[in-house]
Each structure stands twice: as structure tokens, then as C-alpha cells.
Amino acid sequence: MFNLFNKIAIVTGASRGIGKVIAQVFANAGAHVVCVARSEDAIASLTDEINSNGGSASYQSCDISDGDSFSSLISSVAKKNGRLDILVNNAGVTQDNLLMRMKENQWDSVLNINLKGAFHGMKAAIRPMMKNRNGRIINITSIVGLTGNAGQANYAASKAGLIGLSKSVAKEVATRGITVNCIAPGWIGTDMTDELSDDIKEQFLSRIPANRMGSPEDIAHAALFLASDEASYITGQTITVDGGRVIN
Ligand SMILES: NC(=O)c1ccc[n+]([C@@H]2O[C@H](COP(=O)([O-])OP(=O)(O)OC[C@H]3O[C@@H](n4cnc5c(N)ncnc54)[C@H](OP(=O)(O)O)[C@@H]3O)[C@@H](O)[C@H]2O)c1
Numbered sequence: 001m002f003n004l005f006n007k008i009a010i011v012t013g014a015s016r017g018i019g020k021v022i023a024q025v026f027a028n029a030g031a032h033v034v035c036v037a038r039s040e041d042a043i044a045s046l047t048d049e050i051n052s053n054g055g056s057a058s059y060q061s062c063d064i065s066d067g068d069s070f071s072s073l074i075s076s077v078a079k080k081n082g083r084l085d086i087l088v089n090n091a092g093v094t095q096d097n098l099l100m101r102m103k104e105n106q107w108d109s110v111l112n113i114n115l116k117g118a119f120h121g122m123k124a125a126i127r128p129m130m131k132n133r134n135g136r137i138i139n140i141t142s143i144v145g146l147t148g149n150a151g152q153a154n155y156a157a158s159k160a161g162l163i164g165l166s167k168s169v170a171k172e173v174a175t176r177g178i179t180v181n182c183i184a185p186g187w188i189g190t191d192m193t194d195e196l197s198d199d200i201k202e203q204f205l206s207r208i209p210a211n212r213m214g215s216p217e218d219i220a221h222a223a224l225f226l227a228s229d230e231a232s233y234i235t236g237q238t239i240t241v242d243g244g245r246v247i248n
Contacts (some may be wrong), residue, residue: 002026003229004031008081009227010074011035012121013065013091017190018140021216021242022088022223027055029224034077035059037091064091064117065109078128086131086227087125089118090140095193096151107154114158115236119165122180135178136227139166140219143242144185151238159184163238170236179227179235186242188214198222 008028015037023033027050035043037059038188043059050057060077064070078084092114095106118139123131130137144152144158163182187204188195193213197205205211222241225231240246 001231002029002224004029004224004227007031007079007085008083009033009086009088010084010086010121010125011090013037013140013158014046014059015036017192018185018216018219019088019090020046020189021160022090022218022220023057024050024055025217025220025224026049026086026088026227027053027057031086032058032081033240036062036064036073036230038063045218049231050084055074064089064121065112066121069117070117070120074121074124075128078125078243083132084125084128085134086136086138087121088138088223088227089121089162091117092140092142092192094152094155098136098151099153102154108151110154111161114155114177115161115165118162122165122169126169126176129178130176131247133177135173135176136231137166137169137178137180138223139180139182140223141166141182141184141238141241143186143246146238148245159204166238172240174235177232178248179226179232181231181234181236182238183219183226185219185241186214186240186245186248188219190215206232207248208243208245211247212243214241214243 009031014023014035040061047057047059142159
């Protein structure tokens with residue numbers, strides 16, 4: 001398996017779901033992981049769990065849509081550790097509605113967290129990464145950003161925007177040893193998807209060639225690969241991890 005020995009990683013949205021498992025997998029692979037989310041109790045207990053299992057983690061509570069707080073968190077992690085190797089922009093939310101009924105605040109809050117949060121994170125992270133001439137930025141988008149989805153115009157726009165943002169920044173920093181890639185999960189079993197009705201779940205399943213819902217581990221293992229030294233020649237890409245859903 002790929003290792004992340006001595007790497008310093010920040011994972012947003014680490015309080016539950018996909019981000020929590022990415023933090024655990026990165027710590028198992030040898031990284032020091034800074035767990036970020038708004039729910040302080042959840043990231044504190046994840047940090048305890050990682051540290052008591054022989055890994056290395058710390059936590060900082062932050063609302064990533066607050067650009068100043070998120071940027072200063074990243075700068076302080078880089079300063080304290082002498083560098084920052086990996087940033088995973090995983091935190092994300094949905095606020096679904098048909099466009100006709102969508103309120104401006106539903107649009108703004110989804111765009112502010114999913115897209116602008118990643119903008120703030122990347123902007124702050126590339127400075128220390130450039131200094132080190134090494135870095136990995138992994139943005140968690142969604143297959144909905146590739147295909148669109150009725151009722152999710154705000155979410156799809158944020159996730160498609162993240163892909164364009166990642167490709168652009170990948171070009172800006174490629175000569176500095178920094179890669180910027182996206183992972184586009186399909187339907188992954190987390191709190192976010194638990195909310196779906198049984199009917200919708202059945203419909204989803206019928207379109208997935210692998211005939212199963214994905215797990216957070218499926219995403220975390222792709223993230224581990226992209227974060228590793230072995231992935232140094234992959235940049236500006238979006239890897240779909242969806243059991244074949246988008247080819248169907
Ligand atoms: N599950 C899926 O099927 C699926 C599919 C495609 C893409 N994705 C993407 O994968 C990522 C993780 O999804 P998930 O299913 O694990 O979702 P989840 O279980 O709902 O977890 C979302 C995470 O984001 C954090 N978060 C939300 N808003 C935040 C903010 N303003 N500041 C800091 N942290 C914030 C939450 O922590 P707090 O609430 O504690 O802040 C939580 O840790 C998201 O970007 C999502 O869009 C998921």
C-alpha cells in the first residue's frame with residue numbers, strides 16, 4: 001500500500017462520513033493528520049482515536065466558508081510543522097430544491113462551502129507547498145458535477161466549479177511539484193445519502209453496474225493514491241469512484 005510517512009495533511013469535513021475515513025486511512029499510512037470540521041467534539045474524538053491507535057492527529061474546529069479563519073488555520077499548520085504536504089478539501093453540503101423553488105440563500109450557502117471554501121483552502125495551501133516544491137491538493141467533487149442532477153442545481157454547480165478550479169490551479173502550480181486533482185464519488189453510504197428515500201435508493205442502485213453503494217473507504221483509498229509520492233505525474237484530473245455509474 002502507498003505510504004504517507006512524515007507527511008503533514010489537512011482533511012476538511014473530518015467529523016464524519018468520507019472525511020473521517022480519509023483522516024483514518026491517511027493516519028494509518030503514516031501522515032500527521034489535522035482534522036477540520038465545525039463539530040469540535042467529533043473531531044476531538046477522532047483525533048483521540050487515531051492517537052490511541054498509534055497514529056498522529058490533531059484537530060482544529062473551523063467553518064471553511066469563513067475565508068479568514070480557514071486561511072489562518074492552514075498557515076498556522078504550515079508554520080507549526082514547517083510545511084504542509086497534503087490538503088483534502090472534502091467538506092461539503094447539499095441543500096436540494098428545484099431551481100424554480102431554490103432560495104438565494106440555498107444557492108449561496110452551498111456555493112460558499114463547497115466551492116469558495118476550497119478556493120480559500122487552495123489559495124492558502126499553495127504558498128507553503130510552493131516553498132517546499134511539493135504538495136498534493138485533493139478536492140472531493142461529485143459525479144453530479146459531471147452529469148448534473150434535477151433538484152441539485154446549486155450542488156452540481158459547486159461541484160462542476162470545483163473541477164474547473166482544480167484544472168486551472170493544477171496548471172498554475174505544476175512546475176512547483178504540486179498536483180491538484182479531484183475525486184468524484186458516486187453514491188457513497190454516509191449521513192449525506194442516508195436522508196434519501198428507499199425509492200430513490202433503489203433507482204440509484206439500478207443504475208450502478210457494480211450493483212452496490214460505495215463506502216467511504218472506496219474514496220479514501222483513491223485519495224491515498226493521489227496523495228502519495230507515486231502519483232506525482234497525475235494532475236488536473238477527476239477520478240470517478242462510482243462503481244461504473246457514469247459509464248452507464
Ligand atoms: N456521500 C455521497 O454519496 C457523496 C457523493 C458525492 C460527493 N460527496 C462529497 O463528499 C464529501 C463528503 O461527503 P459525506 O457524504 O461524507 O458528507 P457528510 O457525512 O454530510 O459530512 C460532511 C462533512 O463536511 C463538514 N462540513 C460541512 N460544512 C462545513 C463547513 N462549513 N465547515 C467545515 N466543515 C463542514 C461536516 O462537518 P461539520 O458539520 O461538523 O462541520 C462533515 O464532516 C462532500 O464534499 C460531498 O459533497 C459525497
